[in-house]
Amino acid sequence: MTETDGFDDLLAVIRSQRACRVFADAPVADELIGRALDAAVHAPSAENGQPWEFVVVRDAQRRADIGALMARAWEAHGRAHSEGRLAPALLADVDAGLTGGIAAAPVLVVVAADTRRGLRATVASSVFPAVQNLLLAATAVGLGSALTTIATTYAAELRELVGLPDEVEPVAVVPLGVPARRLGPPRRDPFGEHTHRERYGILW
Amino acid sequence: MTETDGFDDLLAVIRSQRACRVFADAPVADELIGRALDAAVHAPSAENGQPWEFVVVRDAQRRADIGALMARAWEAHGRAHSEGRLAPALLADVDAGLTGGIAAAPVLVVVAADTRRGLRATVASSVFPAVQNLLLAATAVGLGSALTTIATTYAAELRELVGLPDEVEPVAVVPLGVPARRLGPPRRDPFGEHTHRERYGILW
Numbered sequence: 001m002t003e004t005d006g007f008d009d010l011l012a013v014i015r016s017q018r019a020c021r022v023f024a025d026a027p028v029a030d031e032l033i034g035r036a037l038d039a040a041v042h043a044p045s046a047e048n049g050q051p052w053e054f055v056v057v058r059d060a061q062r063r064a065d066i067g068a069l070m071a072r073a074w075e076a077h078g079r080a081h082s083e084g085r086l087a088p089a090l091l092a093d094v095d096a097g098l099t100g101g102i103a104a105a106p107v108l109v110v111v112a113a114d115t116r117r118g119l120r121a122t123v124a125s126s127v128f129p130a131v132q133n134l135l136l137a138a139t140a141v142g143l144g145s146a147l148t149t150i151a152t153t154y155a156a157e158l159r160e161l162v163g164l165p166d167e168v169e170p171v172a173v174v175p176l177g178v179p180a181r182r183l184g185p186p187r188r189d190p191f192g193e194h195t196h197r198e199r200y201g202i203l204w
Numbered sequence: 205m206t207e208t209d210g211f212d213d214l215l216a217v218i219r220s221q222r223a224c225r226v227f228a229d230a231p232v233a234d235e236l237i238g239r240a241l242d243a244a245v246h247a248p249s250a251e252n253g254q255p256w257e258f259v260v261v262r263d264a265q266r267r268a269d270i271g272a273l274m275a276r277a278w279e280a281h282g283r284a285h286s287e288g289r290l291a292p293a294l295l296a297d298v299d300a301g302l303t304g305g306i307a308a309a310p311v312l313v314v315v316a317a318d319t320r321r322g323l324r325a326t327v328a329s330s331v332f333p334a335v336q337n338l339l340l341a342a343t344a345v346g347l348g349s350a351l352t353t354i355a356t357t358y359a360a361e362l363r364e365l366v367g368l369p370d371e372v373e374p375v376a377v378v379p380l381g382v383p384a385r386r387l388g389p390p391r392r393d394p395f396g397e398h399t400h401r402e403r404y405g406i407l408w
Contacts, residue, residue, distance in 0.1 A: 047298075089254065137211065
């Protein structure tokens with residue numbers, strides 16, 4: 001693999017990684033989950049503390065209970081916040097995802113951080129890079145995924161559902177499954193619109 | 205590209221991405237920086253708000269000033285916290301990096317979040333995935349990089365150095381440059397040691 005080939009292949013994965021909120025009724029093998037989590041734990045973390053913990057949930061009732069937390073937070077605060085901010089198609093997609101679509105994925109990975117292996121101030125910078133590796137690896141093996149944090153609105157309940165001890169904080173929930181339909185490329189502004197030279201305001 | 209090939213190439217990049225804190229005296233073309241930032245902006249973000257802003261700093265004085273913030277935070281709090289927690293070789297590497305090595309990279313990318321495009325509560329989950337894409341893309345094009353957040357200890361001063369308006373929060377500083385020496389693979393615990401089935405404590 002030359003460096004250029006490596007970059008092109010990486011970019012192909014990065015460009016096709018996109019939030020999936022509707023899943024096919026198809027199983028996901030442990031082996032694929034393991035590959036995605038192996039990628040996740042190679043991410044950087046403060047002091048190389050590797051504070052991540054992953055709880056892989058397949059049980060239907062537990063997935064439904066986690067999904068109920070998502071739906072409750074969405075209905076209590078999220079939808080009102082997003083209405084008028086999101087394009088109608090995206091709002092409808094998020095709405096369907098948070099009221100059942102995501103919880104219907106065959107696997108929900110609850111991502112947490114053990115604060116004994118990292119300061120609270122560095123939890124986010126130490127865990128979200130691992131989550132991104134997880135999403136990219138899932139994409140590369142053909143699985144749909146999404147980065148969701150809304151269930152952590154009810155952290156105490158989420159913690160109880162998967163038995164997290166006090167020192168382990170829930171950070172995100174990532175569904176994994178076969179996408180119900182092919183997802184197009186993500187819509188993003190060109191990087192040059194948000195890149196500056198030397199000082200903010202001198203656009204690239 | 206088959207799905208398996210895509211995964212293997214991705215994993216090769218993920219496994220070789222590692223914090224670089226000593227850089228060669230060699231230039232970095234704008235084109236490589238652009239490729240890395242293009243990868244960055246394809247990351248997911250809350251409501252697809254894409255709150256990231258990147259300030260690419262090449263000016264030697266400005267890099268030294270940012271480096272001075274890192275050194276000050278390290279000497280005031282960081283080193284005392286890390287002593288006894290890090291293995292001696294890693295501590296020496298971090299120490300050298302935060303007292304000049306990182307600032308000597310030809311490029312420092314100040315990563316920030318525009319809070320007008322995302323709630324403060326979702327800044328971290330919306331920006332660190334983009335930073336991880338940046339690190340992976342840098343690795344794939346042969347550049348050394350590192351995820352650092354210590355300069356944000358003095359956020360007001362960092363903000364002033366690169367002219368960030370009040371609504372734009374500095375989040376991280378990523379050096380980019382040719383590594384001074386070849387980095388070995390990162391040391392990580394196997395994912396199975398931090399992965400559980402259904403409930404925390406039932407190890408994978």
